[in-house]
Amino acid sequence: MEKDLYTLAKDKALEYFEKAHIVLTEKEKNEVEVADFGLGDLYQTGLESVVYINTDNCCAKEMVLFPYQTCPEHIHPPIGDHYPGKEETFRVRMGTVYLYVEGDPVSNPKAIIPKNSEKFYTVFHEITLQAGEQYTLYPGTKHWFQAGSEGAVVSEFSTHCYDEYDIFTNPAIKRIPDIIN
Amino acid sequence: MEKDLYTLAKDKALEYFEKAHIVLTEKEKNEVEVADFGLGDLYQTGLESVVYINTDNCCAKEMVLFPYQTCPEHIHPPIGDHYPGKEETFRVRMGTVYLYVEGDPVSNPKAIIPKNSEKFYTVFHEITLQAGEQYTLYPGTKHWFQAGSEGAVVSEFSTHCYDEYDIFTNPAIKRIPDIIN
Ligand SMILES: [Zn+2]
Ligand SMILES: [Zn+2]
Known part of the structure; x- marks a missing residue:
């Protein structure tokens, strides 16, 4: 990223x-x-965040999604013998978030699937979160999420965050950003 | 409590x-x-909170301390063979918090030690937290905290919260409140 x-x-x-x-x-x-996410189309597929804490046991961060900006579909795999995969709770602080997980799909998702990436979105069980609402994802749940038209601010409370191990449905994605300083 | x-x-x-x-x-x-805390003197020794989530791995809550209200000195002990004790991060969202932990004591604490309970306050290493500031306590650290004159709102990010196992310096304290409905 420039x-x-x-x-x-x-x-x-x-x-x-x-x-x-x-x-x-x-x-x-x-x-x-x-x-x-290495896709070079930040306002469509991207995420802004501040990590408050990420110890061996706990991680807390604050995230921003611009209007219709999408955190692309991924899963948090188990790592080694003792880490079953990341557990995460999203709590919306401002705006609306459409969260998609495995399960009964909706026929008309409220989110706009990122253009030219449609095939990398495979789970469509829809959870709508307004400010003050939250949802907990247990390890091994494929998911993606997008802000509504006003953008969103979201807190994440989780176990240790190993971003580099996340598995994205789109194999072109690189989680660790290259920032050109 | 009435x-x-x-x-x-x-x-x-x-x-x-x-x-x-x-x-x-x-x-x-x-x-x-x-x-x-069973002491019947809420505005001096007390805590108001909303628990967002408390799974086997993660706990997140939002707390309020009224002006000069104190969460009394305690420690989170190990439980069983697999839980080394609660790890907690306090992040102040509004107001000022005076946090006291083991270590070099200050000679003039900014907090007002709760009256008639002086002997149950034994750690005086002082950390002052303003809005936007945070501190992480690892298991086995004795601690207590008090809000400044404006009260405070504090987020807590932690491992699983077993309030009932907390060990308070004051043996008269009962953590689980009796609310008379
Ligand atoms: Zn995730
Ligand atoms: Zn504590």
Whole structure:
């Protein structure tokens, strides 16, 4: 990702955090992570986040999704003998999020499936989360999510986050962003 | 705790959550926990909280401390062979919190030690947390905390929460509140 785009997206994310009254330190503001998942189409497929804590046991972060921005379909696999895969709870703080998991599919998803990536979206059990609502994903549940028209701010509470092990349905995705400084 | 006091404290806690722009569902608003730790002096020693999630692995909650209200000194012990004790991160969302842990004591703590309970406060390494600041406690660290003059709203991210196993320095404390309905 080009530095200019990073800076633009970071500043936009900070506006969402401010609107949601999420207080961040200057250090956190400077370290907002912007991920385009290596697809080079950030506003369609991307995620902005601030990681508060990620110990061996607990992870908590705050995320921003711009309007219709999608965190693409993935699963958190078991790692080694002792880690069954990440468990995560999403709690929406502002806006609306459409979350899709395995299970009975809806016929008309409210989210707009990212263009030219339709075949990499395979689960369509729809959960709509408004501000104040939350959903817990246990290990081994394929999922993806998208913000509604106003964008969204979402807290994530989870077990240790090993982003580098996530398995995306789209094999072209690279989770760890290259930021050109 | 008398029902009237519970209702009063619950409504007051909801005002703090609103001021901090924490969005809660109606169900969560109705289930605010008010703990006086069995000491019958809620505004001095007490804690108001909403538990978002408490699975085998993760717990997240939102807490309110009224001005100078204290969560009394305690430790989270190991339980069985597999649980080393609760690990917890406190992130202040609004107000100021004075957190005390084991280590180099301060000579003039900023918190006001609860009256007639002085002997049950033994750790005085002081950490001051403003909105946007946080601190992580690893298992086996004795701690207590108090809000400053404006009260505080604090998020807690932790491993599974077994309140009933907490060990308080004051043996008169009962963690699980009796609410008279
Ligand atoms: Zn995930
Ligand atoms: Zn504690």
